[in-house]
Amino acid sequence: MIANARVYLLLVATWMRAAAQYPGSLALLTLGSFVVNALDIAAIWIIFAHTPELAGFTLPEVMFLYGTAGVSFALADMFAGNTDKIGSYIRSGAFDTMMIRPASPFLQVAADRFSPQRFGRVGQAAVVLAIALPRLGIDWSRAWMIPVMIVSGFVIFVAIWTIAGAAQFLLTDAPEVANAFTYGGGQLTQYPLSVYGGELVRAVTFIVPLAFVNWQPGLYVLDREDPLGLPYALRFASPAAALIMALLAALAWRAGLRRYRSTGS
């Protein structure tokens, strides 16, 4: 574990140093990523300019759900987002060279070409969360759940990315299917899940457990009724969901690696 963290940080530091050789371009890219993501939140403000509530949730509450999921998603994207390119690493043969080094190929892909601009999105989501928190009027004895849900959400998103990456060992040309779950999941969790249909909410609760990123633990923090009337205990199930997803992801990755076929030459 420590050895893996060392390898990851080492590769990240090397790529950041390489990126820092072009400080102007780096600053613009980081700013750009911040601004593009800030447009998301503009969309939420526009909705609330026309209605005081969204599916029973106030603006600070929606911003809270957006911010917690956004921080989890952005951290996961920063850490593991590059794994959606595994298919192209396999096709170009670059994956072979990662396999011959004494380090996890997963971490090598995750850290490859790491650019500090990946911090932009984390910053934007954290700002939204910081604006929302003092306006919520929540019972602060429930605030312990906030770091728990952010960490669980991070693990769930990383696991989805990993499973999507593992699938590319079999389907080297299908990153779009994977994106539906990773970026799609990131988009879905930006709004209270009650704006969607009940079937979809059940699917993202029990099949792809996106509801545990921010929705279920968020209901606890905000002390809200579940509009779908699902059991109260689910609000505390995020760490368990994250653990199950992490195990599934580890198994999927190992299975994918054993089926790796390399390229022709």
Place this chain on the structure above:
Amino acid sequence: MIDLDGVGRTFVVRRRRPGRLRRESRAVEAVRDLSFHVSPGEFVGYLGPNGAGKSTTIKMLIGILTPTSGRIRVAGLDPSRRRTTLARNLGVVFGQRTTLWWDLPLKDSFELTRLLYKVDRERFRRRLDELCERLDLGGFIDTPVRQLSLGQRVRGDIAAALLHDPPVLVLDEPTIGLDVVSKAAVRAFLREVNAERGTTVLLTTHDLGDIERLCRRVMLIDHGRLAFDGTVDELRASVPEESSIEDVVARIYLSGGVRPPMAAGGTG
């Protein structure tokens, strides 16, 4: 040092026939029932026509591909299960693609290699100085790898593969595309490494000059099976009517009959 016992690797190739909806699957045996043994300190050439299973064998030896059947031991380890441990005891060079970091200066690639392989700083410095001198890397060590010429890049790759001083070195077509001078430099260096450090070397090539100048032993693979295993002289003597080693090898390749068309993916 390298032991293969009844090793086979099958690829399932799917093909879509025009006009049919279902794809048909076909199993292609890239390597079948392959057994050989390489002792410490040997310098072995591994030959075979395109698609014979050379690269598949190499990839199984270094842990990239899992064999479908049989047993492999390299430096006493099962490559696909102990890949990371094996990596510390193994140097790998692909002539056709670099194992260096494309966008980083050569020096940074070496430094990363040092940290990943946990080479002691003092030992690394001495080893790098030695490799820089022998492979003449001094002039381009600060250049990003993507800007290097092929000859420079291959020399950089060989240096990176030897920084951690592995007991086994595997080279997949290391001299491909090199000019006469670069080729001679690479060959001279490999010979020294093998003679001075006792490094076990396994090398695949299509260049028979590599074989004649470097290898005491030659293995020839065809249709995924070992077709010849012996010294270069024995290889030459096996077809007495032919004079050059090129002709001998061509005769052996051709006597294998007409090969099936190359299947896509993984049989190179």
